[in-house]
Amino acid sequence: MQQLTIFMDIESSRSYIDELYSADETKILEALIALKNSVIGSNRQKSSVIQQGIVPRLLQLMSEQNWDPNIRLEATITIGSLAKGTSDNVTALVEQGAAVALVEILKDVPIGTKLAEASLCALRSIFLNPPAPISALPSEMRLLSRLTLKKFVTEIAREGSPTARACVVRILSIWCGGPIEQEALCAAGACNAIAALLAPKGTSPPPLARALPALDLLAAMCFENANVSQVALNTRYGDKTIPELLTLLVSRDKPLPVAMGAARCLTFIHRAGAIPADDSRVVFGALPCLARLCTKDMPEDIRATAAETLAYLAEVDTSLQRLAAISNHLMTSLADIVNCPSPAAKQGAFKCFASLGANAEDIRKRIIETHGLMVHVVNGMNNPEPSVRLAAVRCLHSLSRSVQQLRTTFQDHSVWRPLMQLLSESPGTELLTVGSSTLCNLLLEFSPAKEPMLDQGVVEMLCNLTKRPEAALRLNGIWALMNMAFQAEQKVKQRILSCLGTEQMFRLLGDSDTRVIMKTLGLLRNLLSTRQHIDAIMSEFSSQVMQAVIVVLEGSYPAEVKEQALCILGNIGDGEKAKDFIMANEDVLRKLVDYLAHPESKLQEAALFVAGNLVWKGEAGCAARQARLAELGVLRALKLLRQRPDAAHLHDKVKTALAQFNELT
Numbered sequence: 001m002q003q004l005t006i007f008m009d010i011e012s013s014r015s016y017i018d019e020l021y022s023a024d025e026t027k028i029l030e031a032l033i034a035l036k037n038s039v040i041g042s043n044r045q046k047s048s049v050i051q052q053g054i055v056p057r058l059l060q061l062m063s064e065q066n067w068d069p070n071i072r073l074e075a076t077i078t079i080g081s082l083a084k085g086t087s088d089n090v091t092a093l094v095e096q097g098a099a100v101a102l103v104e105i106l107k108d109v110p111i112g113t114k115l116a117e118a119s120l121c122a123l124r125s126i127f128l129n130p131p132a133p134i135s136a137l138p139s140e141m142r143l144l145s146r147l148t149l150k151k152f153v154t155e156i157a158r159e160g161s162p163t164a165r166a167c168v169v170r171i172l173s174i175w176c177g178g179p180i181e182q183e184a185l186c187a188a189g190a191c192n193a194i195a196a197l198l199a200p201k202g203t204s205p206p207p208l209a210r211a212l213p214a215l216d217l218l219a220a221m222c223f224e225n226a227n228v229s230q231v232a233l234n235t236r237y238g239d240k241t242i243p244e245l246l247t248l249l250v251s252r253d254k255p256l257p258v259a260m261g262a263a264r265c266l267t268f269i270h271r272a273g274a275i276p277a278d279d280s281r282v283v284f285g286a287l288p289c290l291a292r293l294c295t296k297d298m299p300e301d302i303r304a305t306a307a308e309t310l311a312y313l314a315e316v317d318t319s320l321q322r323l324a325a326i327s328n329h330l331m332t333s334l335a336d337i338v339n340c341p342s343p344a345a346k347q348g349a350f351k352c353f354a355s356l357g358a359n360a361e362d363i364r365k366r367i368i369e370t371h372g373l374m375v376h377v378v379n380g381m382n383n384p385e386p387s388v389r390l391a392a393v394r395c396l397h398s399l400s401r402s403v404q405q406l407r408t409t410f411q412d413h414s415v416w417r418p419l420m421q422l423l424s425e426s427p428g429t430e431l432l433t434v435g436s437s438t439l440c441n442l443l444l445e446f447s448p449a450k451e452p453m454l455d456q457g458v459v460e461m462l463c464n465l466t467k468r469p470e471a472a473l474r475l476n477g478i479w480a481l482m483n484m485a486f487q488a489e490q491k492v493k494q495r496i497l498s499c500l501g502t503e504q505m506f507r508l509l510g511d512s513d514t515r516v517i518m519k520t521l522g523l524l525r526n527l528l529s530t531r532q533h534i535d536a537i538m539s540e541f542s543s544q545v546m547q548a549v550i551v552v553l554e555g556s557y558p559a560e561v562k563e564q565a566l567c568i569l570g571n572i573g574d575g576e577k578a579k580d581f582i583m584a585n586e587d588v589l590r591k592l593v594d595y596l597a598h599p600e601s602k603l604q605e606a607a608l609f610v611a612g613n614l615v616w617k618g619e620a621g622c623a624a625r626q627a628r629l630a631e632l633g634v635l636r637a638l639k640l641l642r643q644r645p646d647a648a649h650l651h652d653k654v655k656t657a658l659a660q661f662n663e664l665t
Contacts, residue, residue: 016034020058028067032078035054036078046085049082050089055092055098058078062079072115073114073118079102083122083125084125098126102122117167120168124170124171127171165210167213169197173220183227186228191232197213198245205254215258216261222265223268223272225272232274243275250262256302260305263290266286267310270286271315271316277319287313287314290306290309290313291333293305294337300342300345303333303340307351310330314352314355318360321360325360332370335370346380347387347388350394353395353398354397364402365404367399374413374415377392377399377415380392381421382418389431396415397434400438406441410442411448419435424457433476439476440483445483458484459495460499462477462478463499463504465477466478466500471513474513478520484496485523496527497527508520510551514557514561517561521561521568525568528575534575535575538578539577542578542581562603573613576619576620579614583625596611596638597637608650611634615657626661638654638658
């Protein structure tokens with residue numbers, strides 16, 4: 001039936017569609033008006049017109065400068081109407097060159113004309129369809145040449161058609177997708193134009209149609225851009241700066257979308273470093289406005305955006321986290337937002353909970369005690385929407401920093417189960433990064449989740465992470481393995497070593513990220529703890545472990561990395577039989593002498609730890625070890641260290657080590 005209906009539509013409109021191709025301009029104009037009227041408000045008619053292949057003719061009529069101006073105008077308005085249809089409609093228009101044709105008109109027609117306004121409206125409709133077809137525009141438009149940009153920005157501030165100006169600002173806000181565009185707009189004077197659009201006229205606030213696009217453009221320009229945010233901070237219109245104009249717009253008497261937009265702008269300017277966290281425009285402006293917009297009586301879309309923006313505002317500052325946590329019953333509001341049906345609302349609430357609990361244990365406790373939250377977090381990790389799953393894991397990661405919650409609430413809800421399931425399903429890099437960071441906390445020695453996660457193959461999962469090209473994933477993988485090895489049973493340690501493999505361990509020790517190297521050495525240090533474990537591991541992996549230590553001690557590594565390598569030697573020296581592997585390696589022993597005389601205090605202390613374990617009296621073979629170490633210069637190095645005034649803080653440890661030698665002088 002649907003096909004028949006479309007066929008009838010085509011047949012009934014055939015007369016005026018045929019007239020579009022007439023040589024008579026009067027007939028063309030009449031046909032365009034009829035066509036325009038037929039597609040207004042009807043997605044079915046829009047689709048029908050596009051399927052009939054009429055778009056190329058409309059673009060031709062729109063672009064031909066010799067036609068009657070009314071023909072060009074009506075053709076452009078019709079294209080704009082088609083652009084308000086479905087996503088498929090917009091995609092078809094872009095593929096057939098509509099975006100390019102509209103830009104070409106704007107390059108040649110003054111923006112104050114009706115044709116330019118119709119072109120801007122049509123282009124705005126196309127750009128509002130996600131994702132905006134930036135790549136469909138000609139290169140000079142994508143880069144917005146200085147001349148074109150100056151023209152656009154000048155028109156923003158000009159008195160004239162509010163619709164045209166709103167369209168220009170909206171298009172620019174969508175186009176502004178990175179530092180290049182942000183800087184270009186700033187250099188062209190966009191901040192001055194935005195200030196003019198946000199300023200009240202007398203006692204009247206700026207109209208919604210003017211304020212909202214300007215706020216969107218300002219937010220797009222200031223997001224993570226310190227330079228542009230600083231320019232915005234200092235830009236004035238009359239006697240008020242942009243932040244002062246924004247502060248006026250976050251008040252309760254302003255329309256909700258305007259207050260939301262102004263709070264977002266203040267948030268982005270703050271996070272870019274232009275306004276400090278204790279600034280009144282943040283503390284008494286943006287933050288309370290966002291908390292208010294999260295409350296139950298607000299529309300769901302406003303609540304979702306407010307929660308996500310508040311999460312970004314408080315993400316890195318503990319004082320803002322504490323202030324937000326006590327603002328306007330925010331915890332209750334967020335718990336209610338989690339119950340909202342839309343994915344955007346759930347995502348915003350989870351992100352906000354994650355930010356609030358990032359640093360303070362007392363806030364994390366309050367979040368956990370929010371009624372039913374952990375059930376929502378677990379459900380969120382099973383949500384079909386990827387954005388909700390990611391936000392839920394972020395929330396879980398933030399809460400997993402609590403030792404108490406790891407032992408209680410996390411265990412009660414077995415949060416590791418859905419997390420392990422998520423991470424085993426080939427998730428995206430971002431989810432894998434946040435999820436593996438959470439694993440690092442769940443695998444701490446005191447966490448009850450550690451044992452069941454071992455049974456679910458977490459060792460293999462983490463070893464695979466260490467092979468990923470992303471440094472953050474390699475770091476999380478080796479960090480979690482290090483946590484797992486701490487005070488672990490010998491069978492767990494053997495499993496880690498066997499799964500990771502010595503070749504991969506050496507690759508990690510040569511990693512470009514120093515943090516990965518440090519955690520790899522930390523893993524080795526945790527594996528080589530407890531005398532029985534040390535001897536067992538060294539009996540099987542002695543050559544690989546010693547080689548790893550030598551690579552670090554002889555390489556051009558920072559002092560803190562070499563310190564970890566010496567501490568591993570110290571642990572080996574605590575083994576009953578393992579210390580023989582050190583004594584059998586003259587290169588390592590000579591390095592020990594060198595580090596006892598090293599100018600870096602932390603390396604002296606670490607070398608002293610090794611020497612002390614090797615010369616300890618009362619252990620089998622100690623006399624032979626002492627004689628060998630004395631022969632290689634360890635005894636002399638200890639005596640010299642005792643005399644160094646810059647090593648006074650080590651004197652007690654040096655004295656203890658020297659006391660082990662039979663020939664103390």
